[in-house]
Amino acid sequence: MASGDAVVQVLDITPPAATFATLDTRAGGSTPAEAVQVWDFDASTIEYLDFKCRLHGYDGGGLTFRIFWSASSATADEARWGLAVRRVADDAEDIDGSHTYDYNEVDATAPSASGEVDYVTITFTDGADMDSWADGEIAIVRLQRNATHANDDMTGDAELWSITGEET
Amino acid sequence: MTALSTDDIDALHAQTMRNWSSSHTETPITKAQARALLVLIDVGLEGAESSIVSGLPAGPGKTWLVANAAIGRELMERVERRRKEVL
Numbered sequence: 001m002a003s004g005d006a007v008v009q010v011l012d013i014t015p016p017a018a019t020f021a022t023l024d025t026r027a028g029g030s031t032p033a034e035a036v037q038v039w040d041f042d043a044s045t046i047e048y049l050d051f052k053c054r055l056h057g058y059d060g061g062g063l064t065f066r067i068f069w070s071a072s073s074a075t076a077d078e079a080r081w082g083l084a085v086r087r088v089a090d091d092a093e094d095i096d097g098s099h100t101y102d103y104n105e106v107d108a109t110a111p112s113a114s115g116e117v118d119y120v121t122i123t124f125t126d127g128a129d130m131d132s133w134a135d136g137e138i139a140i141v142r143l144q145r146n147a148t149h150a151n152d153d154m155t156g157d158a159e160l161w162s163i164t165g166e167e168t
Numbered sequence: 169m170t171a172l173s174t175d176d177i178d179a180l181h182a183q184t185m186r187n188w189s190s191s192h193t194e195t196p197i198t199k200a201q202a203r204a205l206l207v208l209i210d211v212g213l214e215g216a217e218s219s220i221v222s223g224l225p226a227g228p229g230k231t232w233l234v235a236n237a238a239i240g241r242e243l244m245e246r247v248e249r250r251r252k253e254v255l
Contacts, residue, residue: 040189042186043185043189044178044181044182044199072188072189073185073188073189073192073194073195074195075196076196076197077197077199113194115192152199153198153200154199155185155188155198155202156185156186156188156195157186157189
């Protein structure tokens, strides 16, 4: 497939067993009001969310994930997002074993109004950077807000709307 | 009367940000600035509490509150809450 094609299929979304982002809804201003499903990432504690994904039609060009998020209350400053991959290859990766997630991170500036959405990207080069995830395989893609990092200076929750993944 | 500990301020900081998040209160300041505000307010309140009690006219009430800071703080909190409700 070509650059820009949506090669990452999100199969499901699951909070990990601890320090997970919490499911919430953000009320819109329409009548009837939208109830936008979001995942809240805390400002003081690093929290995580797991996406079970399949790579489909991938041609080795690396991956670009797009993160769509808003701030619960902040109108300035930065949240630091991180993404990492745990490849689950056929008859090879035992999920019972521990995996050290190696995050690629980005500092994302909050939109100027807390109800607005910011678009930010995190890229992976093909190979070890994405845990050698290959076409046709599934993986756990783990998202974190690195809230204790010095660059994460944004007050309040970061609300994840969605992520997508495409070939770079 | 003593100022809040670092752990208390940390917990208050986290709780305050959660409250702002829940209410979508727009906050154009950094986490560090929010925490600094809490520290300054705590220090200010410490001084204000002492000033209020020391400014009371001499008598059994003042003596009681000087010896029982927690009671003095409770009374001030009640008055402050009521003022917030009606003023």
